[in-house]
Amino acid sequence: MTNEQVAEILDQIATILELEDENVFRIRSYERAAEAVRGLGEDLAEIRAGDGGLQSVPGIGEAIAAKIEEILDTGSSAYLDELLAKYPPGFLELLKVPGLGPKRAALVYHELGVESVDELEEACLAERVQELKGMGEKTEQKLLAAIQTYRQGQERALLGEILPVAEGLVAWLRDLDEVLEADYAGSVRRGRETVGDLDLLATSDDPGAVCRAFAASGQLREVELAGETKVSGRLPGGRQVDLRVVEPESWGAALVYFTGSQQHNIRLRERGQDLGLKVNEYGVFAEPEDPGQLQGECVAGETEQSVYEALELAWIPPELREDRGEIQAAEAGELPDLIALEDIRADLHVHTTASDGRQSIEQMAEAARSRGLSIMGVTDHSRTLYVAGGIGLDAIRRQRDEVDSLNERFGDQFHVLLGTEAEITVDGGVDCGEEVFELVDYVIGAIHQGLSSDADRMTARVVRALQTGLIDILAHPTGRLLLQRPPQGLHISEVIDAAVELGVALEINAAYDRLDLSDVHARLAQDRGALLAINTDAHAIEHLDFMRYGVLTARRAWVEAVTVINTWPLSRLREWLQSRR
DNA sequence: GCCGTTTTCGGCCCGACTGTTTTCAGTCG
Numbered sequence: 001m002t003n004e005q006v007a008e009i010l011d012q013i014a015t016i017l018e019l020e021d022e023n024v025f026r027i028r029s030y031e032r033a034a035e036a037v038r039g040l041g042e043d044l045a046e047i048r049a050g051d052g053g054l055q056s057v058p059g060i061g062e063a064i065a066a067k068i069e070e071i072l073d074t075g076s077s078a079y080l081d082e083l084l085a086k087y088p089p090g091f092l093e094l095l096k097v098p099g100l101g102p103k104r105a106a107l108v109y110h111e112l113g114v115e116s117v118d119e120l121e122e123a124c125l126a127e128r129v130q131e132l133k134g135m136g137e138k139t140e141q142k143l144l145a146a147i148q149t150y151r152q153g154q155e156r157a158l159l160g161e162i163l164p165v166a167e168g169l170v171a172w173l174r175d176l177d178e179v180l181e182a183d184y185a186g187s188v189r190r191g192r193e194t195v196g197d198l199d200l201l202a203t204s205d206d207p208g209a210v211c212r213a214f215a216a217s218g219q220l221r222e223v224e225l226a227g228e229t230k231v232s233g234r235l236p237g238g239r240q241v242d243l244r245v246v247e248p249e250s251w252g253a254a255l256v257y258f259t260g261s262q263q264h265n266i267r268l269r270e271r272g273q274d275l276g277l278k279v280n281e282y283g284v285f286a287e288p289e290d291p292g293q294l295q296g297e298c299v300a301g302e303t304e305q306s307v308y309e310a311l312e313l314a315w316i317p318p319e320l321r322e323d324r325g326e327i328q329a330a331e332a333g334e335l336p337d338l339i340a341l342e343d344i345r346a347d348l349h350v351h352t353t354a355s356d357g358r359q360s361i362e363q364m365a366e367a368a369r370s371r372g373l374s375i376m377g378v379t380d381h382s383r384t385l386y387v388a389g390g391i392g393l394d395a396i397r398r399q400r401d402e403v404d405s406l407n408e409r410f411g412d413q414f415h416v417l418l419g420t421e422a423e424i425t426v427d428g429g430v431d432c433g434e435e436v437f438e439l440v441d442y443v444i445g446a447i448h449q450g451l452s453s454d455a456d457r458m459t460a461r462v463v464r465a466l467q468t469g470l471i472d473i474l475a476h477p478t479g480r481l482l483l484q485r486p487p488q489g490l491h492i493s494e495v496i497d498a499a500v501e502l503g504v505a506l507e508i509n510a511a512y513d514r515l516d517l518s519d520v521h522a523r524l525a526q527d528r529g530a531l532l533a534i535n536t537d538a539h540a541i542e543h544l545d546f547m548r549y550g551v552l553t554a555r556r557a558w559v560e561a562v563t564v565i566n567t568w569p570l571s572r573l574r575e576w577l578q579s580r581r
Numbered sequence: 582g583c584c585g586t587t588t589t590c591g592g593c594c595c596g597a598c599t600g601t602t603t604t605c606a607g608t609c610g
């Protein structure tokens with residue numbers, strides 16, 4: 001049972017409790033527990049066996065701990081099964097239709113016997129929904145439109161697909177005369193690996209004008225809602241976009257509010273309550289002096305710093321705003337000094353035409369240099385990876401000569417290291433013979449084949465490969481492809497421990513469909529004392545720009561520059577590689 | 582259901598928008 005699977009069960013329980021009109025705080029507890037589980041780097045089984053057990057996790061108490069233990073032992077929850085039995089199979093799908101929440105889903109089920117999205121559509125077309133209490137003709141039409149939206153699918157998109165779009169829209173907004181400031185917020189600003197929609201924020205003395213201009217701009221395929229302070233619509237690809245425009249004095253408060261995860265925001269507001277302050281998207285407000293007033297004096301709001309300061313907290317970087325301990329750290333003045341893109345000197349995982357890349361070593365090196373890097377490592381695939389044009393000894397000899405002459409030309413301006421991306425074989429061997437090992441400066445180990453074996457065997461295979469002493473960096477450790485292929489069943493905790501013991505650096509592969517290690521795993525790795533490497537795995541010049549996604553993931557993992565070998569100067573990097581031989 | 586330098590019981594974030602309503606429920610973020 002993976003943490004994600006357990007989290008999904010907890011979420012399902014919460015969803016059905018909503019249908020049952022249960023106590024909202026009980027529902028929130030399940031939701032918070034699910035999020036807490038998703039934020040764990042270690043497997044639940046491991047935490048269960050450790051000090052304090054499952055209840056050491058904030059948000060998991062006696063009752064939910066018992067349910068998680070049952071899920072870990074049996075693979076399911078009797079409580080969930082009991083709840084599910086009250087509804088037809090597939091009923092929960094109904095709740096994915098935008099605008100149809102638990103109350104109305106329960107209503108159409110009990111009153112009309114609607115059990116699925118298809119049946120909901122039939123009921124709407126038959127004009128039976130509008131006869132229900134609290135429903136009407138307009139609601140029915142909206143539901144029909146929402147069903148179409150739902151069927152177009154694409155619940156989430158990759159960060160790397162959305163971030164450039166967000167930047168384009170922000171630039172467009174900033175160009176408007178009426179706009180004072182503009183930025184993107186939401187999960188994009190937090191740097192989450194996938195995002196559901198795009199949140200934009202702007203300030204203006206004339207919000208209505210900004211909204212009208214945006215709605216009429218042609219940036220959106222369709223406009224779903226256009227008010228004086230808010231515009232909702234869909235991008236040409238169908239992705240949802242929300243723009244909110246606030247007065248300048250609320251800029252910071254709005255940015256905080258629209259950036260933080262729901263749990264982070266709840267924590268902030270609870271903290272405000274404790275301090276006698278009310279926090280909302282317009283500012284931080286003192287208690288009203290006389291009871292007649294709705295709202296007290298505004299004590300902060302123009303900048304994010306002012307909002308956090310009013311809550312007696314240090315400013316929290318957006319990537320940390322997930323309720324994963326950042327508020328406690330900000331209170332104690334113990335926030336990490338997060339790595340930044342400017343800290344990166346090297347990209348150590350780059351392919352060329354020698355295997356399956358599109359450009360030569362020289363072209364990739366020039367491109368890396370023009371991007372401000374001072375070191376690049378060439379790591380074409382090793383021979384056994386036929387499908388990617390893996391190369392053998394002769395080709396690596398030629399690369400060695402080419403790299404050496406390039407370095408002569410670059411002098412101390414830039415340096416190319418020669419590596420190899422060596423295949424980890426099914427038996428835990430490393431496809432890197434003695435002669436190749438002597439020719440290269442370092443070895444990246446990776447698995448591309450035989451991905452289907454079970455977790456115990458997979459873990460043993462990777463650990464054995466690390467123990468050969470041949471590998472300096474373990475590439476994309478779990479092999480996941482976001483929205484396509486789940487991570488390997490791999491006991492990541494054991495792999496991390498082995499990496500720490502053997503001094504192997506674990507990669508955060510920055511390709512935005514991988515981001516592997518993930519944020520939670522990278523955080524665990526740093527906590528355990530592992531070294532990390534952030535590499536683009538570029539197969540073409542433009543892929544070198546993926547570095548930002550790797551850095552965002554590292555920041556979400558609370559990673560500091562000192563942990564990441566790509567931030568080291570050449571002398572230190574060389575020293576480290578030498579010491580491993 | 583969780584949690585606690587004011588509590589082991591009694592609290593628990595806040596607001597916008599919409600459509601249906603004579604004052605509010607549902608949904609969303």
